[in-house]
Amino acid sequence: MGIIGDIPSSIFNLTNLEEFDVSQNQLIGGIPIKFEYLYSLSLLNVSQNKLSGIVPYFRNRFNDNFHVDFSHNKINRLLPSGICTFPSKCSIDLSYNNISGNIPRELGELLYINLSYNHLSGYVPSEVYSSFPHDILNGNKELLGLEKIYDSSKDSKSLLKIIIPLTIFVVIIFVGGFIWFHSFKKNKKFIIETRETKNGDLFSIWNYDGKIAYENIIEATEDFDIKYCIGTGSYGSVYRAQLPSGKIVALKKLHRREYGNTSFAKSFHNEVKMLSEIRHRNIIKLHGFCIHNQCMFLIYEYMERGSLFYVLNNDDEAKELDWGKRVNVIKGIANALFYMHHDCVPPIIHRDITSSNILFNSKMEAFLSDFGTAKIIDPDTSNQTLLVGTYGYVAPELAYTLAVTEKCDVYSFGVVTMETIMGKHPGDLISSFSKANTESILLKDVLDPHVQLPSQKDARDVTLLVTIALACLNPSPKSRPTMQQVSQKLLSSDLPLTTPFNDISIQHLLNQDMQII
Numbered sequence: 001m002g003i004i005g006d007i008p009s010s011i012f013n014l015t016n017l018e019e020f021d022v023s024q025n026q027l028i029g030g031i032p033i034k035f036e037y038l039y040s041l042s043l044l045n046v047s048q049n050k051l052s053g054i055v056p057y058f059r060n061r062f063n064d065n066f067h068v069d070f071s072h073n074k075i076n077r078l079l080p081s082g083i084c085t086f087p088s089k090c091s092i093d094l095s096y097n098n099i100s101g102n103i104p105r106e107l108g109e110l111l112y113i114n115l116s117y118n119h120l121s122g123y124v125p126s127e128v129y130s131s132f133p134h135d136i137l138n139g140n141k142e143l144l145g146l147e148k149i150y151d152s153s154k155d156s157k158s159l160l161k162i163i164i165p166l167t168i169f170v171v172i173i174f175v176g177g178f179i180w181f182h183s184f185k186k187n188k189k190f191i192i193e194t195r196e197t198k199n200g201d202l203f204s205i206w207n208y209d210g211k212i213a214y215e216n217i218i219e220a221t222e223d224f225d226i227k228y229c230i231g232t233g234s235y236g237s238v239y240r241a242q243l244p245s246g247k248i249v250a251l252k253k254l255h256r257r258e259y260g261n262t263s264f265a266k267s268f269h270n271e272v273k274m275l276s277e278i279r280h281r282n283i284i285k286l287h288g289f290c291i292h293n294q295c296m297f298l299i300y301e302y303m304e305r306g307s308l309f310y311v312l313n314n315d316d317e318a319k320e321l322d323w324g325k326r327v328n329v330i331k332g333i334a335n336a337l338f339y340m341h342h343d344c345v346p347p348i349i350h351r352d353i354t355s356s357n358i359l360f361n362s363k364m365e366a367f368l369s370d371f372g373t374a375k376i377i378d379p380d381t382s383n384q385t386l387l388v389g390t391y392g393y394v395a396p397e398l399a400y401t402l403a404v405t406e407k408c409d410v411y412s413f414g415v416v417t418m419e420t421i422m423g424k425h426p427g428d429l430i431s432s433f434s435k436a437n438t439e440s441i442l443l444k445d446v447l448d449p450h451v452q453l454p455s456q457k458d459a460r461d462v463t464l465l466v467t468i469a470l471a472c473l474n475p476s477p478k479s480r481p482t483m484q485q486v487s488q489k490l491l492s493s494d495l496p497l498t499t500p501f502n503d504i505s506i507q508h509l510l511n512q513d514m515q516i517i
Helices: 009-013 033-037 105-109 151-163 165-198 202-207 210-221 262-277 308-312 315-320 323-343 406-422 427-434 436-440 456-472 483-491 506-510
Strands: 019-021 026-030 043-045 050-052 066-069 090-093 112-114 119-124 142-146 229-232 236-242 248-254 286-291 296-301 358-360 366-368
Touching: 009 033, 210 236, 262 286, 262 296, 308 315, 308 358, 308 406, 323 366, 323 406, 323 456, 323 483, 406 427, 406 456, 406 483, 456 483, 456 506
Parallel strands: 019 043, 026 050, 043 066, 066 090, 090 112, 119 142
Antiparallel strands: 229 236, 236 248, 248 296, 286 296, 358 366
């Protein structure tokens, strides 16, 4: 039967209580606000009960993460704007309740929140929309999508047009010539002062013409001196530049020989368009761009730790990338692809997912980059295109058909997942799938030797990742999972292993169909 009735008030005498888990019982009544005074509490799980009322406020400690699970209850009040004293350390699950009303924008400051399957309405604040995976809002049928950011600005402009139209008309008729001449001189002086004082505020690059942006970049990189170059690709080089404010950015500059190349120019414009329209915590941010007769470049947030390919091929870096971090890398990229394939309308296909295009910031968080070959899927066309991508990551069906689908990205994701687990490209292992000897290949023998064999928890996660990757590498596109299915499976990675980890073979996982049994 479990525990029945209200949450006992006696627990609030336990001032040093750190964890409180009474999930899957028959608790009723409201959630006591006295939880606010349990300062040592780091875990509160009252999920799968029949609790109602309001969401209490928590005074979590700054140095500790605080996890709250209120899912699968009957909470039916409006969401409060504040939930935790230190929201960046607080994660809360409010899914499967009866919460109604609008979403406060302050919730975007939380470490994590899940609001799926409630009765929320209105527009989604941009702070929440850009901070979390969009599946946290599933099941709220009355939500109207992303808030209209510019509504207030438009209202203000309309009001001005009503109040002063006559004044503007009179000014234009009688003193227009004088004002135009004065304004021209003032703007010219402002541009000169901008060059001298701002000295390259690259984050305002969208507001400047190419000439000023170009001069700013020249000064920041000393005319693209080789000492600032941190990488070179097939059609461009990447430079590290420090702004006067101290902010560091990355510049992706096309090689001079490509300026007149139509296909590379199209790729450049394509990357600008894609990254200007999409926002996700695991997709690299584009700060601006410049098209100038002397050079063309993109300006990104700077990734201190380089690419996944670099990390896996550097002994010291590979050792630092333990199994927990590798699991998080794959989950981050899976979330980014889920967003592109299922939350963007129309869907976006990356078409060049490789370990070189996955970058790390200083916290070893993974970001998907390089959208030069990305393509928007048009449901009304065949979506046939030229073959693009990197050898070893391209889906096999593109050898005989030029129709690109989301399943092409799924295949590449499978390759990158195996590469992350193995520490090297899985080419030989993939070619062995068609042979009968995969039964003799043990999972533990293909793991990256830079890292010790995984612990019990990590072993479960690693096994699940390999199972998912093998399903993504299915030669038949129709038999591969979608990124939505992949993301859902990654959220249910707490199933125990029924076979000892050291005895699991690749063939065994090939037969699992994304299930660990």
